[in-house]
Amino acid sequence: MVSVSEVAPPQARGHYDGLVRADGRVHRTLFTDSDIFKHEMLKIFGGSWVFLLHEAEIPAVHDFKTITVGRRPVIVSRNEDGSIVALLNRCPHRGSMVCSLERGNAARFQCPYHGWTFLNNGELYGVPYRKGYGPAFDKRKRGLGRFPRLETYRGFVFGSLNPGVEALTEWLGPAREIFDWCIDQENLGPRGVSVVKGMTMVYRGNWKLQNDNNGDMYHAPVTHRSTAEMNLARHGTGKTLDHFKSDNNPMLAKYFGHGHKLLDQRPSIDSPWERARPLPGREVMGDAVVQRLGEAAARAYLDLTGRSGINLVLYPNLMMMGHGTFAVYEPLAVDCTNVRYYTALINDAPPEVNTLRIRFSEDFNNVAARDDNEIFERIQTALEDVPEMPWLDFSKGLDTDRERVGEDGAVTGNISDETGIRGSYAWWKTLMQRDFTPQALGVEADEGRSR
Amino acid sequence: MSENARYLNEARYAALIEGTQRARSRVTPSTFPHRDAAEAVLYLEARLLDDGRYEEWLELLTGDCLYWVPAEAKRGDPRHEACVNFDDRRRLLDRVALLRTGYLHAQTPPSRTSRTIGNVETWEVQGGALEVRSSLTLWMYRQGETTPYAGAQEHELVQVKGAWRIRQKTVRLLNSDAPLGNITFIL
Ligand code: FES
Ligand SMILES: [Fe+2]
Numbered sequence: 323m324v325s326v327s328e329v330a331p332p333q334a335r336g337h338y339d340g341l342v343r344a345d346g347r348v349h350r351t352l353f354t355d356s357d358i359f360k361h362e363m364l365k366i367f368g369g370s371w372v373f374l375l376h377e378a379e380i381p382a383v384h385d386f387k388t389i390t391v392g393r394r395p396v397i398v399s400r401n402e403d404g405s406i407v408a409l410l411n412r413c414p415h416r417g418s419m420v421c422s423l424e425r426g427n428a429a430r431f432q433c434p435y436h437g438w439t440f441l442n443n444g445e446l447y448g449v450p451y452r453k454g455y456g457p458a459f460d461k462r463k464r465g466l467g468r469f470p471r472l473e474t475y476r477g478f479v480f481g482s483l484n485p486g487v488e489a490l491t492e493w494l495g496p497a498r499e500i501f502d503w504c505i506d507q508e509n510l511g512p513r514g515v516s517v518v519k520g521m522t523m524v525y526r527g528n529w530k531l532q533n534d535n536n537g538d539m540y541h542a543p544v545t546h547r548s549t550a551e552m553n554l555a556r557h558g559t560g561k562t563l564d565h566f567k568s569d570n571n572p573m574l575a576k577y578f579g580h581g582h583k584l585l586d587q588r589p590s591i592d593s594p595w596e597r598a599r600p601l602p603g604r605e606v607m608g609d610a611v612v613q614r615l616g617e618a619a620a621r622a623y624l625d626l627t628g629r630s631g632i633n634l635v636l637y638p639n640l641m642m643m644g645h646g647t648f649a650v651y652e653p654l655a656v657d658c659t660n661v662r663y664y665t666a667l668i669n670d671a672p673p674e675v676n677t678l679r680i681r682f683s684e685d686f687n688n689v690a691a692r693d694d695n696e697i698f699e700r701i702q703t704a705l706e707d708v709p710e711m712p713w714l715d716f717s718k719g720l721d722t723d724r725e726r727v728g729e730d731g732a733v734t735g736n737i738s739d740e741t742g743i744r745g746s747y748a749w750w751k752t753l754m755q756r757d758f759t760p761q762a763l764g765v766e767a768d769e770g771r772s773r
Numbered sequence: 774m775s776e777n778a779r780y781l782n783e784a785r786y787a788a789l790i791e792g793t794q795r796a797r798s799r800v801t802p803s804t805f806p807h808r809d810a811a812e813a814v815l816y817l818e819a820r821l822l823d824d825g826r827y828e829e830w831l832e833l834l835t836g837d838c839l840y841w842v843p844a845e846a847k848r849g850d851p852r853h854e855a856c857v858n859f860d861d862r863r864r865l866l867d868r869v870a871l872l873r874t875g876y877l878h879a880q881t882p883p884s885r886t887s888r889t890i891g892n893v894e895t896w897e898v899q900g901g902a903l904e905v906r907s908s909l910t911l912w913m914y915r916q917g918e919t920t921p922y923a924g925a926q927e928h929e930l931v932q933v934k935g936a937w938r939i940r941q942k943t944v945r946l947l948n949s950d951a952p953l954g955n956i957t958f959i960l
Contacts, residue, residue: 518853518854518855519844519845519855519950520844520855521844521855521856521857521953522844522950522951522952522953523952523953523954524952524953524954525954545878547874547876548871548874548875548876548877548878549871551874551876552867552870552871552874555870556866556867556870599867600778600863600864601864602781602839602859602860602861602863602864603781603782603786603861604778605778605779606779606781606782660952662952663855665855667853673852676852676853677786677852677853680851680852680853680854680855681859683855684855684856684857684858684859685864688857688858688868689867689868689871692877692879692955692957693877693878693879695879695955696878696879696881696955697878
C-alpha cells in the first residue's frame with residue numbers, strides 16, 4: 323500500500339518546520355499554496371478524526387446525509403441495526419458519485435451510470451449483467467469505501483480514514499471536560515435533541531482563517547465594533563459584546579492539545595438570557611414560558627437561548643458555540659470555505675425555547691459573523707498578493723507571564739492572547755508530518771497510487 | 774413609527790405559515806385587484822433599497838412588520854427553521870442602525886444593488902389586505918464583483934391611514950439553502 327507521504331507534494335517533507343515557527347510566526351503559503359492545501363486534505367482531513375454530523379441528523383434507520391470530508395464526497399448512513407457508517411461517495415466501478423441528494427432515507431444506493439447497487443453499509447449488492455465479469459471479480463472488494471474508524475461521542479459522530487488514529491477520548495484529551503459541559507447544557511430531558519440546519523456561509527478564504535478566528539477574542543471589539551455600537555445605542559449596556567472591553571478580566575483562552583482550543587467567556591456572562599440581544603418574539607415567548615413553568619424553571623430554559631460564552635474548536639472542523647449551535651468548517655479550495663451552522667433543539671423543552679434558540683442562532687450570524695467573513699476575504703487577497711511580507715504573527719501571549727500550563731497539560735492564557743491558535747498550528751505541523759496508511763474498508767487495497 | 778415588540782406571537786407565526794401555504798397553493802390566475810397600487814409600493818420599495826434609503830424604506834413598513842428570508846427551499850415554518858433573515862421591526866431597526874454605524878466592515882464599501890420586480894400578481898385576502906406575489910432579480914456589485922440573486926417575493930400590503938404599507942415581506946431566494954456569500958444589504 324502506498325503511504326500518503328509518498329504522494330505528498332515534493333516540497334512537503336521536512337518543509338513545514340520552517341513555515342510554522344516557535345516564535346508564533348506562520349507562513350502565508352499555509353493559506354495560499356494549493357499544493358499545501360491538497361496535502362492538508364490528505365494528512366489532516368484524511369489522517370485525523372473529523373467531525374461528520376450529529377446523530378440526530380439521521381435519526382431513523384436508513385436515514386442518510388451527504389457531506390464532504392476534506393473535499394471527498396461522503397455518505398453518512400444509519401444502517402438497519404441502528405449503527406452509523408461513513409462511505410466514500412464514489413463508485414468503485416468507474417467513479418461516478420453515487421448519491422447526489424443532500425439527505426434522505428434509503429436502504430440501498432444505486433450508481434446512476436451503470437447501475438451497480440450498494441447496501442447502505444457500503445457492500446456491493448448487485449451488478450447488472452454480472453456474467454461479463456470473470457472469476458477474479460471479488461464482490462467483497464468492490465464496495466463503497468467505508469471509513470475504518472467511526473465513533474459517536476454523546477451524539478457527535480466523528481470518523482477517520484486513518485485506521486491507526488488515536489482513540490477518540492485520547493484525541494479529545496482535556497478538551498473533553500468542556501465538550502461534556504456543552505453537551506450537558508442540552509441534556510435536559512430524556513429524549514435528547516433534534517438538530518436543525520442553520521445558515522451556511524461561503525467565503526473566499528482559507529479554512530484555517532475561520533478556525534483561527536473562533537479561537538480569537540482579540541478581534542472582537544474591533545471587527546465587531548458595529549455590533550457593539552449598535553447594541554449600545556439601541557438597547558443600552560449589558561448586551562452582546564459589552565462584556566469585553568479590555569483584557570483585564572477573568573475570561574480565558576485555552577489550548578488543550580490535538581489542535582483543540584477554547585475561548586471561555588463564562589466568567590463574565592452572568593445570565594445568557596439577560597445578555598442576549600432582544601430577539602423577535604422574546605417578550606411574548608419568555609412570558610409564556612414563565613407563566614407555564616414558574617420563574618425559576620423558566621429561567622433555566624431561557625438561559626439556554628443566549629450565549630453561554632463558550633467557543634470550543636475541536637480540530638480541524640467543529641466549533642461548539644455553547645448555546646446549542648455548532649459550526650462545521652468545510653474546506654472547498656485553498657481559498658474557498660463553507661461554514662455550516664446547525665442548532666440543537668431540546669426535545670423536551672417548551673416550544674418557545676426552541677424557537678428562541680433558532681432566532682438567537684440567526685442573530686450573531688446575521689449581524690456579526692459577516693464582518694468576520696469580510697476580514698477573511700481581505701486577508702486572503704493580501705496574503706496572495708504581497709509576497710514581500712510572508713509572515714502572519716500569532717505571538718500574542720508568548721514569553722509573557724500570562725500563559726501557564728495546567729496539570730492536565732492544557733495551556734491557559736488571557737482571553738485576548740493567541741494561545742489557542744498557536745497551539746493549533748503546532749498540531750497542524752504534527753499532523754502534516756505524521757506518517758500513516760489511509761484505508762477504506764470494502765475496496766481493493768493498493769492497486770496503484772492512492773492519490 | 775413606534776416599536777412594539779409584542780406582536781410576534783403564536784397567532785402571528787400561525788398566520789404567516791398559513792399565508793405561505795395559501796400563496797403556494799394558488800393555481801388560478803390573478804384578477805389583479807389594486808394592481809397599480811401594489812406595483813407602486815413594490816417599485817418604490819425597490820428604488821429606496823437600491824438607493825440605500827433605509828430609513829425611508831422603514832416608513833413603508835408597518836409597525837408590526839416582518840421581513841423573512843427563509844434558508845430552506847421547501848418547508849416554511851420559521852418556528853422550527855433557521856432563516857437567512859427573520860426580522861421583526863425591532864431587528865430591522867437594528868439592522869439599519871448597524872449599517873449606519875460606519876463600522877460594518879462587510880458593507881465598507883457598501884453593496885450597490887439593482888433590482889427588477891416582475892410577474893406581479895395580486896389577491897385580496899381577509900381583512901382588506903392584499904397579497905402580492907412577484908419575481909425578483911437583483912444584481913449586487915461590490916469590490917469589483919457583480920453577484921446575481923434571484924427569487925420569488927411575497928408581500929402582504931395593508932392600508933394604514935389611506936396608504937398601502939408593507940406588513941410582511943418574504944423573499945425566497947433560488948439558492949436559499951445553499952452556502953450564501955455576503956448579504957448584509959437588504960434584499
Ligand atoms: S460508474 Fe458506477 S456503475 Fe459504472
Ligand atoms: Fe468574530
